[in-house]
Amino acid sequence: MSGRDGHRTVGQVKEVTSLANPLVKDIKALALKKFRDQQNAFLAEGLKLVIDALDLGWTIRTLVFAKSGKGNPAVEKVAARTVASGGLVLEVSEKVLSAITRRDNPQAVVGVFAQRWTALKDIRPKGDDVWVALDRVRDPGNLGTIIRTADAVGARGVVLVGETTDPFSIETVRATMGSVFAVPLAKTDAASFLQWRKGFPGLVVGTHLKGAVDYRTIDYSGRPVLLLMGNEQQGLPDELAAACDRLLRIPQAGRADSLNLAVATAVALYEIRRKALKLDGSPA
Ligand SMILES: C[S@@+](CC[C@H](N)C(=O)[O-])C[C@H]1O[C@@H](n2cnc3c(N)ncnc32)[C@H](O)[C@@H]1O
Structure with missing residues (x-):
């Protein structure tokens, strides 16, 4: 079947070659936070990421793949899973994929997923759970790296406080290397955070x-840590700062006045999780 708006449906896959196609326009719009918020959606690039996301139970709205992916069993399997879960599958030209991802050499597979947020009230820290809270984080690379590090150390999630960069921007999602699908995210303003902190x-x-x-x-062990x-x-x-039980300093030598935010987070998280990760020399 041929559509007037530049797509052809073969089986359950739509073939799209036109940048003017409305489906493509909606996906391209996800580059902007305004449209990500409107559609409550975001993009993740790469076959592995998309498979991981599906395995973790994320809802895929649209799977986009390059013509070069046609016949690839892994791509076809993901396409079948997308259709089975009620999503749409688009087979597109390289030109369309480049426009969607804003890259010259895009990954052959891109997924459009529904955003997922955890409500603060649903966070119930217990045992030696670790949560990370970030005050007004600005840089997508920092946020993505912190989400990836939180995943690596087994932290329970990340709370974004105040005006922050969007964890679902394409830059942040890229920097998380897939951990955006594994680490629960919450967002709140400073006043609500301070209220929530009282019950931590x-x-x-x-x-x-x-x-x-x-x-x-x-000694961070044996209790939840924020x-x-x-x-x-x-x-x-x-x-x-006044709401913290302790204010920690990471010693520095040399001329740098501070560490990069993501580096400081990683250094602190590895210390906090040292016993849990058996980094203290005892057998894992
Ligand atoms: C780039 S630093 C902020 C520097 C900023 N000019 C300031 O005065 O705090 C970003 C964050 O990383 C953490 N950080 C970086 N270096 C640190 C250090 N040596 N000790 C403790 N925290 C550090 C702190 O949470 C800090 O707010």
Whole structure:
């Protein structure tokens, strides 16, 4: 069947070659936060990522693949899973895929997924759960790297506080290398965060250049920990710093005035999770 708007349906796959196709226009619009929010959707690139997302139970709305992927058993399997879950499958030209991903050499497979957020009220920390809270994180690369690191250390999730960069932007999703599908995300404003923090059943530690405590001197084990990180330019504002049980300092030598936010988060998380990850020399 041929459509007037530049697509042809073969079986359950639509072949699309025109950039003017409305389905393509809607997917391209996901480059902008406004449309991601309107559609409650986002893009993830790469076959492995899409398979991981489906395995983790994420809802795929549309699977887009390049003509070159046709006949590839793994792509066909993902296409069948997409159709089975009620999603749409588009086979597109390289030109269309480049326009969607804004890349010259795009991945052969792209998925459009429904966004997923965890409500603060549904977070119930227990045992040695670790949560990370980020104050007004600005840089998509930092946020993606932190989500990936939180995944790697087995943290329970990331809470975004205040105006932050969007975890579902294509840059952030790329930087997470798939961990965006594995790490629960919550967002809130500072006032609601402070309210929620009052009920946090464990230790709340902030990192601060003027922190009174060396981050290696605390025993984090046996209780939930909330690690609060400051904004890239301004650090933690006083009201958030005051809400912490301890303010941690990561010692530095040399001339750098601070560590990069994602690096500081990783350093702190590995210390907090040291016992859980058996990094203390005991057998894993
Ligand atoms: C780039 S730093 C912010 C620098 C900012 N000019 C300031 O005055 O805080 C971003 C965040 O990383 C963490 N951080 C970076 N280096 C740190 C260090 N040496 N000790 C403790 N926290 C650090 C803090 O949470 C900080 O708010």
